[in-house]
Amino acid sequence: MITFKEAYQKVLKHRLNFGEEEVQLMDSLNRILAEDILADRDFPPFDRATKDGIAIQFSSLLETEHAFIIEGEAAAGVTQQSLINIGNCLEVMTGAVVPQNCDTVVMYEHITIADNKVTINEKVTKGQNIHYKGSDEKAGAVVLSKGIKITPAEIGVLASVGKSVVNVKVNPKICTIATGNELVEVDQLPEPHQIRKSNMLTIEAALLNSTIASSSLHLLDDKEIIRTKLEKALVENDVLLLSGGVSKGKFDFIPDVMESLGVEKVFHRVAQRPGKPFWFGVHAKLNTVIFSFPGNPVSTFANYHLYFLPWLHTSWGIQLDNLYIKLSVPMRIMPPLTRFVHVKTEFKEGAVWGTPVVENGSGDLTSLAKADGFICLEPKENAYEVGEVVRFIKTR
Numbered sequence: 001m002i003t004f005k006e007a008y009q010k011v012l013k014h015r016l017n018f019g020e021e022e023v024q025l026m027d028s029l030n031r032i033l034a035e036d037i038l039a040d041r042d043f044p045p046f047d048r049a050t051k052d053g054i055a056i057q058f059s060s061l062l063e064t065e066h067a068f069i070i071e072g073e074a075a076a077g078v079t080q081q082s083l084i085n086i087g088n089c090l091e092v093m094t095g096a097v098v099p100q101n102c103d104t105v106v107m108y109e110h111i112t113i114a115d116n117k118v119t120i121n122e123k124v125t126k127g128q129n130i131h132y133k134g135s136d137e138k139a140g141a142v143v144l145s146k147g148i149k150i151t152p153a154e155i156g157v158l159a160s161v162g163k164s165v166v167n168v169k170v171n172p173k174i175c176t177i178a179t180g181n182e183l184v185e186v187d188q189l190p191e192p193h194q195i196r197k198s199n200m201l202t203i204e205a206a207l208l209n210s211t212i213a214s215s216s217l218h219l220l221d222d223k224e225i226i227r228t229k230l231e232k233a234l235v236e237n238d239v240l241l242l243s244g245g246v247s248k249g250k251f252d253f254i255p256d257v258m259e260s261l262g263v264e265k266v267f268h269r270v271a272q273r274p275g276k277p278f279w280f281g282v283h284a285k286l287n288t289v290i291f292s293f294p295g296n297p298v299s300t301f302a303n304y305h306l307y308f309l310p311w312l313h314t315s316w317g318i319q320l321d322n323l324y325i326k327l328s329v330p331m332r333i334m335p336p337l338t339r340f341v342h343v344k345t346e347f348k349e350g351a352v353w354g355t356p357v358v359e360n361g362s363g364d365l366t367s368l369a370k371a372d373g374f375i376c377l378e379p380k381e382n383a384y385e386v387g388e389v390v391r392f393i394k395t396r
């Protein structure tokens, strides 16, 4: 049996390249940017007033007791105005182009207006309240680098440089596959020996978090049915995500059928808990990658985050962040299995701490909703101590 680290490396080695595509700006949310985005003009594109008030030429302030006659106004959205008499002022609004012959803006709260004349009541600094042309970014500068996830903040940047269409990484075609005779639909009333199929809806929902819509299948425990349906699914998809049917049971047919369909087994079983009977394979000719997760809900969920998500990001050419938190209770992890313990996180004493949730093994599906993620604990001689920093795999 291989170690978690070995299995992880083997999975990443089989990354795919799904290519790039153009999508409408608002459809690019949460997608991966596939092009560098350049500023199409200076940011800001003109000297911009940052306060509502008056625009003046600073030098005219040197005359004592100066009162400024209001010559006119400069609103946002109009072309640049011009101050005709240097000793006068123009009213100016936030977002307007600073008028010609003006170099300083004084806000309304610092002036008094009477009979169309302004007196200034506060100390003024030359150049104040102006956001200078090109002071954020110069035209041609890279404002977004390819490989980042497009969040609402990036949508704003893309909009401001006129990207109505954005080049993003293509999402893989994925089929999620539940296996087992015991599974019934969510809207059905299960017989006492049956359960509702929940695992693949969890996975479908997790995929939607990465903006990936998937198709789904349910395979009954019949070798011929499994064979027929998998043969088609292998052709039609880039990735198959399965749950169940990979352990030692008499009806755990998935590994055999996969191999009979020309899928090369990369590994079966990993020295980890939960998720030990994980089967991973590739169909080289069809370019399809198969993640066959153990059926216990916690195993499927853990392995999706431990293997599939890093594989997906590697295939897109980006890396997931490595997160670390502090352990709030001592734990002893004996060889040989790497343990993934689901924890609730809490911020205290300037750090994030993880506390294991109360759970009843990897079949305890409700425990997943109590946790924020898994901590990764490699087996070691001494117990993990309170406050020890451990790797954290976020699941919410």
Ligand SMILES: Nc1nc2c(c(=O)[nH]1)N[C@H]1C(S)=C(S)[C@@H](COP(=O)(O)OP(=O)(O)OC[C@H]3O[C@@H](n4cnc5c(N)ncnc54)[C@H](O)[C@@H]3O)O[C@H]1N2
Binding pocket: 178, 179, 180, 182, 183, 195, 196, 197, 198, 199, 200, 243, 244, 245, 246, 247, 248, 249, 252, 275, 276, 277, 293, 294, 295, 296, 297, 299, 362, 363
């Ligand atoms: N003799 C051994 N038995 C088992 C071993 C072992 O090493 N030797 N490993 C155990 C471990 S660990 C796990 S995990 C499970 C994995 O089993 P399978 O991948 O074969 O999955 P199934 O047998 O089909 O189902 C297991 C369990 O999960 C439930 N399940 C399956 N699919 C769904 C679904 N879509 N939604 C909700 N629940 C699902 C299923 O009903 C079973 O209760 O094997 C152990 N056995």
Ligand code: MOO
Binding pocket: 273, 274, 275, 276, 277, 294, 296, 298, 299, 362, 363
């Ligand atoms: O992988 Mo199994 O998850 O230990 O129950």
Ligand SMILES: [Mg+2]
Binding pocket: 244, 245, 246, 247, 248, 249, 252, 295
């Ligand atoms: Mg089984």
